[in-house]
Structures are given as C-alpha cells and as structure tokens.
Amino acid sequence: xxxxxxxxxxxxxxxxxxxxxxxxxxxxxxxxxxxxxxxxxxxxxxxxxxxxxxxxxxxxxxxxxxxxxxxxxxxxxxxxxxxxxxxxxxxxxxxxxxxxxxxxxxxxxxxxxxxxxxxxxxxxxxxxxxxxxxxxxxxxxxxxxxxxxxxxxxxxxxxxxxxxxxxxxxxxxxxxxxxxxxxxxxxxxxxxxxxxxxxxxxxxxxxxx
Amino acid sequence: xxxxxxxxxxxxxxxxxxxxxxxxxxxxxxxxxxxxxxxxxxxxxxxxxxxxxxxxxxxxxxxxxxxxxxxxxxxxxxxxxxxxxxxxxxxxxxxxxxxxxxxxxxxxxxxxxxxxxxxxxxxxxxxxxxxxxxxxxxxxxxxxxxxxxxxxxxxxxxxxxxxxxxxxxxxxxxxxxxxxxxxxxxxxxxxxxxxxxxxxxxxxxxxxx
Numbered sequence: 299x300x301x302x303x304x305x306x307x308x309x310x311x312x313x314x315x316x317x318x319x320x321x322x323x324x325x326x327x328x329x330x331x332x333x334x335x336x337x338x339x340x341x342x343x344x345x346x347x348x349x350x351x352x353x354x355x356x357x358x359x360x361x362x363x364x365x366x367x368x369x370x371x372x373x374x375x376x377x378x379x380x381x382x383x384x385x386x387x388x389x390x391x392x393x394x395x396x397x398x399x400x401x402x403x404x405x406x407x408x409x410x411x412x413x414x415x416x417x418x419x420x421x422x423x424x425x426x427x428x429x430x431x432x433x434x435x436x437x438x439x440x441x442x443x444x445x446x447x448x449x450x451x452x453x454x455x456x457x458x459x460x461x462x463x464x465x466x467x468x469x470x471x472x473x474x475x476x477x478x479x480x481x482x483x484x485x486x487x488x489x490x491x492x493x494x495x496x497x498x499x500x501x502x503x504x505x506x507x
Numbered sequence: 508x509x510x511x512x513x514x515x516x517x518x519x520x521x522x523x524x525x526x527x528x529x530x531x532x533x534x535x536x537x538x539x540x541x542x543x544x545x546x547x548x549x550x551x552x553x554x555x556x557x558x559x560x561x562x563x564x565x566x567x568x569x570x571x572x573x574x575x576x577x578x579x580x581x582x583x584x585x586x587x588x589x590x591x592x593x594x595x596x597x598x599x600x601x602x603x604x605x606x607x608x609x610x611x612x613x614x615x616x617x618x619x620x621x622x623x624x625x626x627x628x629x630x631x632x633x634x635x636x637x638x639x640x641x642x643x644x645x646x647x648x649x650x651x652x653x654x655x656x657x658x659x660x661x662x663x664x665x666x667x668x669x670x671x672x673x674x675x676x677x678x679x680x681x682x683x684x685x686x687x688x689x690x691x692x693x694x695x696x697x698x699x700x701x702x703x704x705x706x707x708x709x710x711x712x713x714x715x716x
Binding site (some may be wrong): 338395401409436440441480481486487488491494495500502504507 | 518
C-alpha cells in the first residue's frame with residue numbers, strides 16, 4: 299500500500315516507476331501497473347534496483363534486509379529512501395519494535411551497515427503514507443518531516459523530491475547521520491497510540507518552539 | 508532540577524510542597540526550601556509520600572522503583588504523577604532507553620505493577636521541565652501533552668492541576684491506560700535528537716490533523 303501510494307504520486311509528478319517484488323509479478327505490483335496508463339512497470343527487486351535512480355524501501359521492516367539482498371549489486375551507488383519501520387507484530391497489539399533493530403540500533407542503520415555501497419536516507423517513516431506524498435492534506439502542510447542519513451548530497455537530492463511532494467524546506471528537519479533513525483523509528487510507538495486514541499491516521503507531529 | 512521546577516511552580520500557584528529525598532536533607536532539597544519564603548519543605552521519601560495529596564515522581568528512571576520502596580506504605584492510595592523517563596546512559600550519547608523498561612514495558616507500567624495501591628498517571632514526560640509547568644512559553648500554549656493511566660478519576664484530578672499550569676484541555680491527549688506509557692516514553696529518543704539538531708530544548712510536539 300505504501301509503495302503503491304508513493305509510486306502513484308511519483309507517476310502523477312511525471313516520474314517513471316518500477317515496483318519491485320520477490321517474484322517480479324507480484325499481484326499488487328501488476329495491479330499498480332494496470333491502473334496507470336503509463337509510467338508504471340513491475341519487475342524483480344533486482345530489476346527495480348537497476349531501473350531506479352532513487353529507490354524507495356517500502357518493504358516491511360522484518361523483510362527489508364532480505365529484499366535488498368535479492369536486489370543484488372544493481373543497487374550499489376544508489377540512494378535508498380527508507381520509509382519502513384521495524385515493527386514487531388509477534389508480541390500483541392499495538393506492535394512493538396523489533397528488539398535487534400531498535401533502541402541502540404535501527405532499521406536505517408542496519409541497512410547502511412549491511413549495504414555500505416548504498417546511500418541510505420531515512421525520511422517520511424513517521425506518518426501515514428497519504429501524508430508522505432501530500433503534506434498539504436492537513437494543516438496547510440505545516441508539520442514536521444524528519445530526515446537523516448550519512449551523505450549530504452544524497453539528502454539534498456531527497457529533499458528536492460520531497461519538495462515535489464509538497465514539503466516546504468522549513469518543515470524538513472535534518473537530524474544528521476543515519477544513527478538518528480533510532481529516534482525517528484521510535485516515533486512509531488507513540489504514533490500508533492495517537493492513532494488508536496483519535497481514530498484518525500491523517501495526523502502528523504509538528505515541532506513547536 | 509525537574510522537581511525544583513515543578514515544586515516552585517506549585518508554590519507560586521499557592522500549593523504547599525515537600526521535596527523528598529533518600530536522606531531527607533538532600534542538598535538540593537534544602538536549597539529548594541531556602542529559596543522559598545513559605546510553602547516549601549524537605550523530608551524523606553516517606554515523609555513526602557505522607558505529606559502530599561498528589562505525588563510527583565521526578566527521580567531518575569533507573570532509581571524510581573527503589574525510591575518508591577523507600578516511601579513505604581504512606582504512598583498507598585495516592586495519585587503518583589510520573590514525569591520520569593527510563594533513560595540508559597550506559598551505552599553512549601544520546602542515552603537509549605533501559606531495555607527492561609521499554610518497548611514491551613515502560614517505567615509507568617512498572618511502577619503500577621510494583622505498587623498496585625498507587626494510582627499512576629503518566630504525563631508531562633515528553634518535554635523540558637520549563638514547558639511542563641508553563642506551556643504558554645511557546646506557541647501560545649498550543650502543543651500536545653499526553654496523559655495516560657488506569658484510573659479515570661485520577662486522570663481528571665491531574666488534568667485539573669495541568670489546567671492550573673496553563674494547559675488547555677484541547678491540548679491534553681488522553682491515550683488510555685498506563686500501557687500507553689510505552690508510547691510516551693518512546694518519545695525520548697526523538698526528543699533528544701531534535702534537541703541536538705536544533706540546540707533548543709524549549710520545544711514540544713503538536714499533533715496536527
């Protein structure tokens with residue numbers, strides 16, 4: 299769903315998108331292709347890694363490392379925009395965070411450590427996917443999107459894409475290197491509870507100072 | 508520092524405050540008494556538990572359970588406003604969360620489980636203490652304070668005190684029972700990183716929807 303939402307918005311903005319999957323002919327990927335007149339393709343993770351200039355990681359956090367291994371060497375040197383979270387559904391509702399990927403580690407860091415040839419930029423993971431690609435849906439777009447990653451040029455390129463989605467630079471808060479994913483992924487436990495209390499997922503956090 | 512800030516504000520509002528400590532004559536507690544013309548006292552944790560109608564837990568998260576044990580039976584039946592966080596300073600900077608008190612547990616829950624005769628209300632723990640007691644310092648007071656706890660009447664009493672601090676009801680988000688402290692305590696990892704990136708602790712999160 300997250301991949302479809304982001305991919306569809308990218309196509310609307312004039313980009314071409316390939317949705318990768320394990321088999322290359324995933325049912326949801328084929329549906330994504332079918333609903334767009336042009337600009338949408340489906341392929342394996344390796345196909346998508348080769349096709350894309352920018353790669354979005356929209357896999358589940360517990361599958362991300364395996365999916366990226368399947369992408370192979372085609373992904374080396376590319377920017378990976380990691381919007382995923384290491385949710386652990388095995389210990390009840392709401393989900394907790396996968397212990398090995400939280401607190402003193404994070405999914406963003408784990409990807410960067412495992413694939414040093416990728417430039418990982420963590421962003422957008424603290425909100426519902428509808429807001430990721432259309433922040434103007436609420437509060438005139440004035441709420442906060444965190445970004446972190448080790449490479450300044452990669453972050454600048456991602457910020458430019460975020461601007462296309464409707465994010466104003468004043469609402470992009472660059473926290474620094476990828477270790478700050480420990481902070482942004484830890485937003486999920488409070489996000490899930492605000493959602494549960496308000497019954498509304500179309501919200502975001504804004505830094506007020 | 509948190510206890511002094513909250514205690515001083517309570518005295519300003521006309522309340523009487525006893526600051527508890529292990530020895531009963533803690534240097535900071537005596538300084539707190541000395542700087543107020545009236546309304547301030549110092550005592551042991553047990554003295555403070557007996558004196559207070561409402562108890563604020565401003566101890567460090569790794570010491571809270573021990574401090575409350577020292578308070579003894581005098582605390583039974585009282586409302587404990589828990590503003591502390593289970594920070595772990597043993598694994599570098601910024602601190603992480605104590606593993607046994609995070610993710611699938613929380614300090615707020617641990618207090619409630621260990622001391623079932625206390626009514627634990629978790630609130631104010633997601634911001635700098637200056638804002639806890641004076642939300643009007645930023646954004647005309649329009650930012651979010653989370654609250655959770657098992658007892659509805661206890662939460663109502665705490666909300667009335669928060670109103671005295673300047674919190675408007677529309678900015679108090681009741682998340683439900685004390686297990687939601689897992690969410691509010693998990694705000695610390697992002698709080699610490701926003702503080703580091705902006706060099707400004709006088710900020711808070713606002714839910715925009």
